[in-house]
Amino acid sequence: MKICRFDDDRLGLVEGDDVLDVSAALDAIPVQRWPIALGDPLIADLDRVIERIRTVTGGAPRRKLASVKLKSPVANPTKIVNAPINYAAHIEEAKKDQGIAHGRDLANKNIWDWGLFLKATSALIGPGEDIRLRFPDRRNDHEVELALIIGKQCNHVKQADALECIAGYAIGLDMTIRGPELQCFRKSPDTYAVCGPWLVTKDEIADPNNLNLKLWVNGEPRQNSNTKRLVYNVQRLIEYATSFYTLYPGDLLFTGTPEGVGPVKPRDVITAEIEKVGRFDIKVADAYDQ
Ligand code: MN
Numbered sequence: 110m111k112i113c114r115f116d117d118d119r120l121g122l123v124e125g126d127d128v129l130d131v132s133a134a135l136d137a138i139p140v141q142r143w144p145i146a147l148g149d150p151l152i153a154d155l156d157r158v159i160e161r162i163r164t165v166t167g168g169a170p171r172r173k174l175a176s177v178k179l180k181s182p183v184a185n186p187t188k189i190v191n192a193p194i195n196y197a198a199h200i201e202e203a204k205k206d207q208g209i210a211h212g213r214d215l216a217n218k219n220i221w222d223w224g225l226f227l228k229a230t231s232a233l234i235g236p237g238e239d240i241r242l243r244f245p246d247r248r249n250d251h252e253v254e255l256a257l258i259i260g261k262q263c264n265h266v267k268q269a270d271a272l273e274c275i276a277g278y279a280i281g282l283d284m285t286i287r288g289p290e291l292q293c294f295r296k297s298p299d300t301y302a303v304c305g306p307w308l309v310t311k312d313e314i315a316d317p318n319n320l321n322l323k324l325w326v327n328g329e330p331r332q333n334s335n336t337k338r339l340v341y342n343v344q345r346l347i348e349y350a351t352s353f354y355t356l357y358p359g360d361l362l363f364t365g366t367p368e369g370v371g372p373v374k375p376r377d378v379i380t381a382e383i384e385k386v387g388r389f390d391i392k393v394a395d396a397y398d399q
């Protein structure tokens with residue numbers, strides 16, 4: 110099942126080129142009072158919402174996907190956890206390009222040396238919104254990544270149990286200002302975390318460690334790899350992340366980018382695609398243009 114958030118926070122069920130407005134199913138989410146539980150209420154109650162979606166599709170209004178504005182399927186993650194240097198070929202390109210490395214020593218470095226980093230949750234948008242470059246004069250890079258959407262509160266998870274913690278998958282764009290500052294700072298401006306085009310429920314993807322992922326800028330191919338080349342695969346990343354943090358429903362784990370990262374500028378269009386997940390176009394704009 111492909112579940113999206115669109116327009117004025119409507120809930121959608123994606124069917125081919127159409128989206129069914131199943132917002133009535135949101136009534137399955139219990140109302141909370143302050144302080145609300147950590148995590149995203151839609152994802153925390155996803156099983157109940159899906160059950161309700163099945164009962165409301167009959168009378169649901171149908172729209173063309175191309176006519177709606179897609180937002181991030183998760184609205185309220187507590188964390189966007191990111192894997193740096195998690196594809197060998199991306200580590201190699203970063204060693205050769207000071208525009209990426211900025212003096213950081215990548216010789217013999219791997220993900221276990223660098224750990225994970227967090228992006229601000231306020232950076233999160235969907236593909237119907239624009240990536241707004243804060244410093245268009247600096248190098249702003251695209252990074253396409255498989256995004257895991259965590260389904261339940263979990264801590265100290267072993268690899269054998271890790272897939273049970275996932276609600277679904279999406280495409281993540283880890284937009285990045287290159288430079289000498291810390292990753293959490295350079296990668297967290299508003300709109301620098303894209304998630305979409307929807308959540309694909311985990312039952313549709315038997316093996317997340319074997320998915321082609323691709324990215325184009327203005328139709329020109331830039332990135333093309335497969336998640337089988339992840340240094341830490343999906344299960345190992347969940348074990349690693351939960352050895353440091355509790356993850357909550359709706360938390361996002363961006364699994365790292367393959368080689369081919371490169372700059373974008375205002376008025377570019379990025380196309381991102383992951384096998385069995387989907388594909389979207391997103392526009393790049395100048396943050397200071399109206
Ligand atoms: Mn990244």
